[in-house]
Amino acid sequence: MHFGEETFKKEVLSKIPPRNEPPLPPNWLHIEMLERFRVLQFVPIREGMNVLEIGCGAHALTTVPLAYLLGETGRVVAVDKSRWRFFEEVTSVTGVKHWIIPLKLDARELPFPFKAFDLAVLVHGIRSLKSEETMVKVISEMLRVAENVFIAESLPIANNERQRAHLELFLVKLHQHHRESLYLQSDPCTPLLQLQPERLLPL
Numbered sequence: 515m516h517f518g519e520e521t522f523k524k525e526v527l528s529k530i531p532p533r534n535e536p537p538l539p540p541n542w543l544h545i546e547m548l549e550r551f552r553v554l555q556f557v558p559i560r561e562g563m564n565v566l567e568i569g570c571g572a573h574a575l576t577t578v579p580l581a582y583l584l585g586e587t588g589r590v591v592a593v594d595k596s597r598w599r600f601f602e603e604v605t606s607v608t609g610v611k612h613w614i615i616p617l618k619l620d621a622r623e624l625p626f627p628f629k630a631f632d633l634a635v636l637v638h639g640i641r642s643l644k645s646e647e648t649m650v651k652v653i654s655e656m657l658r659v660a661e662n663v664f665i666a667e668s669l670p671i672a673n674n675e676r677q678r679a680h681l682e683l684f685l686v687k688l689h690q691h692h693r694e695s696l697y698l699q700s701d702p703c704t705p706l707l708q709l710q711p712e713r714l715l716p717l
């Protein structure tokens with residue numbers, strides 16, 4: 515069963531205390547997490563699934579709504595190579611900590627020898643993968659270990675014109691290579707990629 519937005523606000527977001535991190539507004543984490551909850555509505559999530567999240571980040575912004583949607587019979591293996599500062603605090607206070615397994619790893623090389631996950635997700639993390647080579651390695655690893663892959667990235671996804679052109683080129687190239695298996699969401703605010711590994715050619 516998928517829970518609605520109002521229930522998510524009541525059951526999860528309301529448990530997160532306001533933050534004192536000016537110039538950000540006190541409810542910035544709530545706003546960001548609600549955006550991730552909306553992004554995850556595009557993913558065919560079922561309760562009890564075993565999901566790998568790449569680049570979960572310090573605040574578990576995607577991890578919490580993902581875990582909530584999977585329910586306590588589900589699992590999120592949350593991977594990040596470095597940023598964990600508030601992860602424990604946020605997952606504890608929201609009540610989803612016990613079905614999340616945090617792993618400090620570089621996602622360019624994942625330690626899973628076979629397809630161990632129903633789904634792998636990367637939400638608003640493409641921008642943090644430093645080079646095209648890293649993007650290709652990380653996405654290839656996600657495809658190797660999961661049945662399905664879901665990637666979302668928001669705009670603007672780059673800090674300057676050069677980065678923007680680079681990322682656009684990469685996404686267009688990816689789309690050209692995998693036209694039939696790549697689903698590109700037309701919403702200009704949140705382009706979403708869904709990859710079906712069985713139809714992908716090697717990158």
Ligand SMILES: C[S@@+](CC[C@H](N)C(=O)[O-])C[C@H]1O[C@@H](n2cnc3c(N)ncnc32)[C@H](O)[C@@H]1O
Pocket residue numbers: 550568569570571572575576593594595596597619620621622636637638639642643644648652
């Ligand atoms: C923009 S942040 C957090 C995105 C988060 N999923 C969200 O919803 O906001 C992306 C994260 O990816 C992590 N990251 C970057 N390269 C990585 C890699 N090679 N392996 C694992 N994590 C990586 C960074 O440490 C950072 O915490």
